[in-house]
Amino acid sequence: MPKWLFTVLVFAKIGIRRYFRDRLAIFFTVVFPLIFLFIFGGLAGNNNVSFSVALINQSNSQIAQQLTEQIKSNKTFKVSPDINNLDLAKQKMSRSEIDATILIPPTFGDTAQNGGIPSGKAVVYYDQNSAEAAQALTSVLQGVFNGANAKLVKLQTPLSVTAQSTNETGLSKFDYTFSGLIGFAIIGLGIFGPVNYFPEMKKQGILRRLHITPLKVWQYFVSSVLSNSVVGLFSIAIMFLVAISIFNFKMAGSYFQLIIFVILGILTIFGIGLAIGGWAKNERQAAPLANIIVFPMMFLSGTFFPRFAMPLWLQHITYFLPLTPIIDGIRMIATEGKTLLDLGPQLLLIGVWAVIIYAIAFRVFRWE
Secondary structure: OOHHHHHHHHHHHHHHHHHHHOHHHHHHHHHHHHHHHHHHHHHHHOOOOOEEEEEEEOOOOHHHHHHHHHHHHOOOEEEOOOOOOHHHHHHHHHOOOOOEEEEEOOOOOEOOOOOOOOEOOOEEEOOHHHHHHHHHHHHHHHHHHHHHHHHHOOOOOOOOOOOOOOOOOOOOHHHHHHHHHHHHHHHHHHHHHHHHHHHHHHHOOHHHHHHOOOOOHHHHHHHHHHHHHHHHHHHHHHHHHHHHHHHOOOOOOOHHHHHHHHHHHHHHHHHHHHHHHHHOOOHHHHHHHHHHHHHHHHHHOOOOOOHHHOOHHHHHHHOOOOHHHHHHHHHHHHHHOOOHHHOHHHHHHHHHHHHHHHHHHHHHOOOO
């Protein structure tokens, strides 16, 4: 075995051992991403749309009583049982405790003015903060009323619409979020790891002692990348086990190609941590710079919410962030079944960033 390779493997082994002896490092690279996985997995799994409403029935008619029972039994509506007048309902709406108020007036269900057929108009009250919710609620409520109308009057509907499945499965909320959480784990491992332990090693004089040995900077960098790749794959493997066993995540692509792509992502992001941790003399210098870099990428690269929800001009900018092609590539392999051959733009952007980042890291790295 060449001497340089032996040196790299020895220091990579030391790095892996140091990681598994550090409980705080295990928490932030394994437990912390899992906490976010359970939080966002629980949110994504809750696909039921519901509205919190007050229901005030001022009519004594039979049809009003029937519709009231239907609304209460409908899972779309969460009716507050303790609101029995409009003034109290308006107070609750102003505090955003409920989305809207459904008022059934005293004349609702009156048969005198419509040839013996019950008629009436319910009113949905809302404030400006819940206008969109009220529009959706009105549409749902109209569907309930249409069912009642069909029983009372024979309606002719010459124009109609129907829904037909494409027999294709799109991305679920969890599928989309899970890829972003893997990116979150990579950025935590790749940046906060070196930012935390490099200044500490400088403070203890460990790097200074290594500097007087024949160890070269590139050997130390390669060994660090190898050890962090192993740790990163360990952390992400646990996330996949949880996602598959608890949240029914279905892997569409190849695990082997995903592993290769994740390693490339870890290598790129880890270079940012090397640059910051290698340049900083202490934690006071490293932490603010790391936060300035991490938080924009975390929120603009599609980690927690999709980039297509952003303004178009911002999407064009965020496309060129280092973390964006990593998350996009993971999502395309894991959920769309793409291969590395399909990820040419993402791989090109990752390669360009890797060259830039490591050029800076080699330039600014200091042993003490």
